Amino acid sequence: MPVYLNQDDALAIWRDALSASVRSDGPDLSSRQMAILMTVYTQPPPHTVRGLSDSLNISKPAISRALDRLGQLGFVRRRRDDYDRRSVQVQRTVKGAVFLSEFADLVSDAGRELESPTPFEAGTPAEQLLSDEEF
Amino acid sequence: MPVYLNQDDALAIWRDALSASVRSDGPDLSSRQMAILMTVYTQPPPHTVRGLSDSLNISKPAISRALDRLGQLGFVRRRRDDYDRRSVQVQRTVKGAVFLSEFADLVSDAGRELESPTPFEAGTPAEQLLSDEEF
DNA sequence: TCAGGTCGTTTCGGAAGCGAAACCGACTTT
DNA sequence: AAAGTCGGTTTCGCTTCCGAAACGACCTGA
Structure with missing residues (x-):
């Protein structure tokens, strides 16, 4: 069922989870690598x-290289398709599942720790983001 | 107020928003650049x-270089601090606010379009992520 | 005033990512 | 079975990013 997030909450969740991920010492995947991994899983x-x-x-070579990286991290495996031996199937691994599961926890935590911080302000969302910019 | 996301929903939202962002032709920021931008805003x-x-x-040089990039995209501005002229203050811009606002919309949309897809399965979350892996 | 610390940037060498194009083995078409 | 197509990888030249260390400008305390 849908989850309704306003802009502030959406940004706060993303920021918290992303910051936690960046801060951590885990492998830092590029956006593309992360998108590929999540799609596969x-x-x-x-x-x-x-x-x-x-x-x-994303270009094919970029996918191929990203799979190299994800593979060497043990997050994904390649397997030749037996019915069409040109084709490669990207498979999941336990290690990848654990990684994504932990990442999902970061996101969940970020959502759970949302305090209602929006002390009522007027203006469009973009204007609120700029409320204390000086020009 | 808190938002409670289970692992599936958290991953689905992140995947959809990230995929949309990757697919788009906008500038692709690294995770660090994105984390910096969101923190500033x-x-x-x-x-x-x-x-x-x-x-x-993140190391100072990495921050400095990320600010170069964000600055050349017009998403952020540097201003010397007049009270301590060694220091630099990172300031917001309209362009950056618009960018983040649009990004927040991607996340909101991803949440809104969540169909309840979890057709009841047993097992821990990591096991579910692997439900159709073959070993 | 000046020695030492702080703030941010630059330099350096290296690692990693990118798209275009070439390439290779495997299907398919004729 | 020869020609063409298709899926994936590799090569090429290039851009971007990285941390460590050096650096210049600035502040502060004795």
Whole structure:
């Protein structure tokens, strides 16, 4: 079921989770690598290079390299497709599942720790983001 | 007030927003750059290089370079502190506020479009993430 | 005033990412 | 079976990012 987030909450959650992730000493994946990883783990298989390339609008070589990196981290595995041996299927691993699970916890925590911080202010969202900028 | 997200929802929101962001043709910021930008815009000023470095656990040169990049995108501005002229204050801009505002919309949209997709499965979250892995 | 600390930037060498294009093995078409 | 197509990887030249260390400007305390 839907979750309704206003801009402030959306940004606060993203900031907190992202900051925690950046601050941590875990491997820092690029946005693309993270998007690929999450797609592989939360969308129905099979996942191919071509499919990921199309669905994320990323060039094939970039996908291939990202899989190298994710593979060497142990977050993903390649397996040749036996029915079409040109094709490669990207498979999940325990290590990748654990990593994503912990990341999901960061996001959940960020949401749970939201205090209602919005002390009523007027203006459009973008204006609020700028409320204390000096020009 | 808190927002309670289970792991599936947290991952789905993050994946959708991140994928949309990756797919788009906007500038792709690194995680660190994004974390810096969000900190500057959602935390009370002033923001200094040192402060960002400490709070995000990122080296000072990396902060400095990230500010170069964010500055050349017009998302942030540097201003010398008049009381301590060694120090630099990182300031917000309209362009940065618009960028973040649009990004927040991506996140909100991802939350709003959550269908309850969890067709009841047993096991720990990490096990669910692996439910269709073959070993 | 000046020695030492602080703040931010720059330099340095190196690691990692990128798209375009070439490439290779594997299907498919004729 | 030859030609063409398709999926994925590799190569190429380039850009971007990294931390450590050096640096210049500035502040502070004796």
